[in-house]
Amino acid sequence: MARKKIPIKKIDNINARQVTFSKRRKGLFKKAQELSTLCDAQIALIVFSATSKLFEYATSSMQQILERRNRHSGVQGSDLSSTGQQQLGSESFDMLRKDIEDKTHELSQLNGQDLQGLTIQELQKLEELLQRRWTTISKIKEEKMTQEINSLKTKEAELTEENQKLKQKLVREQRQCYESITSRSSDFPADNGSSDTSLKLGSNRAQFSGVLDFDENGEKEDTDRENRGCNGEAGDILEEEEWASEEGTMQKITERYILCSELNLDKLDQSHPTEQIASNYTSLKKQVEDRSREMRQLNGEELQGLSLKQLQKLEERLGSSLDRVYKAKVQNFIAEISILTHKGNKLKEDNRLIKQRIKNVEDQSFDTSLTLGCRVFNGDTLLQFCQYLFSE
Secondary structure (H helix, E strand, O other): OOOOOOOOOOOOOHHHHHHHHHHHHHHHHHHHHHHHHHHOOOOEEEEEOOOOOEEEEEOOOHHHHHHHHHHHHOOOOOOOOHHHHHHOOHHHHHHHHHHHHHHHHHHHHHOOOOOOOOOHHHHHHHHHHHHHHHHHHHHHHHHHHHHHHHHHHHHHHHHHHHHHHHHHHHHHHHHHHHHHHHHHHOOOOOOOOHHHHHHHHHHHHHHHHHHHHHHHOOOOOOOHHHHHHHHHHHHHHHOOOOOOOOOOOHHHHHHHHHHHOOOOOOOOOOOOHHHHHHHHHHHHHHHHHHHHHHHHHHOOOOOOOOOHHHHHHHHHHHHHHHHHHHHHHHHHHHHHHHHHHHHHHHHHHHHHHHHHHHHHHHHHHHHHHHHHHHHHOOOHHHHHHHHHHHHO
C-alpha cells in the first residue's frame, strides 16, 4: 500500500507539529553533514523554531562561515565604500537612538508610567485612548473565546458520536462471541469437565450482561477517557503559542542568529570595524522594530496571530495602564483643586488688605479736609466774616 503524501501546509495539531519539526530538523542536519563529507563543502545551518529556540549546525565555525558569507555578498564586508560606512555612521545611529527613546517614552505612557509631566487634558486624552484600545482587544478576545468554545463543542459531539458507535460495536462483538460459545458447548458430550464449561459460560454470561448494562447507561455517562481527551484538547488550544508563517531573507536570519547567540561587538573580529558598526546598527534597528510591533499591538493592530493567553495578558496590561492613568488624573485633579483653593484664599486675604488700605486712605483724606477747613477760617478771613455778619 502506497504511503499517503503529506500536503505541504501548516500542521494544526501542536503535538504533531512538534514531532514533525523534530524529525525533519534531524533529517536536514543529517543531509547537511553528508553533503559536507561527500563534497568537502562548508555548510552552516540556522533554524529557529516557532518558540524562538535556536538550532544550528556548522562544518567548522559558524562565525567564520557567516563572516565569509557577508564578505562574499558585500553586505557587511570590508569592501564597503566610505559612503556606505558614513550612512551607517553617527547620523544613522543618532536617528535610531532618538527613535528608540521616543518609542520607549510612548510605550511607558501607554503602560501608565512617566505621567508626571502630563496635564489633566493630556491625561484625559490618554485615558480615552487606552479605553478604546482595551475595548477593542476585549472584543477580539471574546470572539476568539467564542470560536474556541464552538470548536470544543463540535469536537465533543464528534467524540460522543464515535463513542456511541464503539459501544454498539462492542455489544455486537460480545453477543456474537456469546452465541458462538453457547452453540459450541451444546455439541460437546456431558463428562466430568462439564462443570468447567458451565463456569466459563457463566462468566461469559456475566460479562455479556455487564456490557448490556454499560450500553444502556452509555448515553447518560461519559467515560473518564473521553473527559481527559476533551480537557487535553482544550488545554492544547489555550496554551498554543504564535507560530511564524513568513519566510525571512538570509540577511534577517543571520541578523537574528547574531542577536540570539550574543555575537556582539566584543566577540567580533577587531580587524573588521565595518562589521561591528553593521552589527550594532542591526541591534538598534531590531529594538526599533520590536517597540513598533509592541505599540501596534497595544493599538489593537496585528492581533490575528495572538493566542487567547496572549490576548488575555494584553488586555490585563491595558487595564492596569488604564487604572494608573486614571489614578494619575485624579491626583492631578486633587493637586489642581488644592492649588486653586490656595490661590482663592490668598486672593481673599489680598482683597481684605486692599479694602483696609482703601478705608485708611479715605479716613485720612477726611481728616485732612477738616484740618484744611479750619485753617481757611483762621486770621483775617475770620475777622472779615465777623464784620460781614455784624453789618447785616
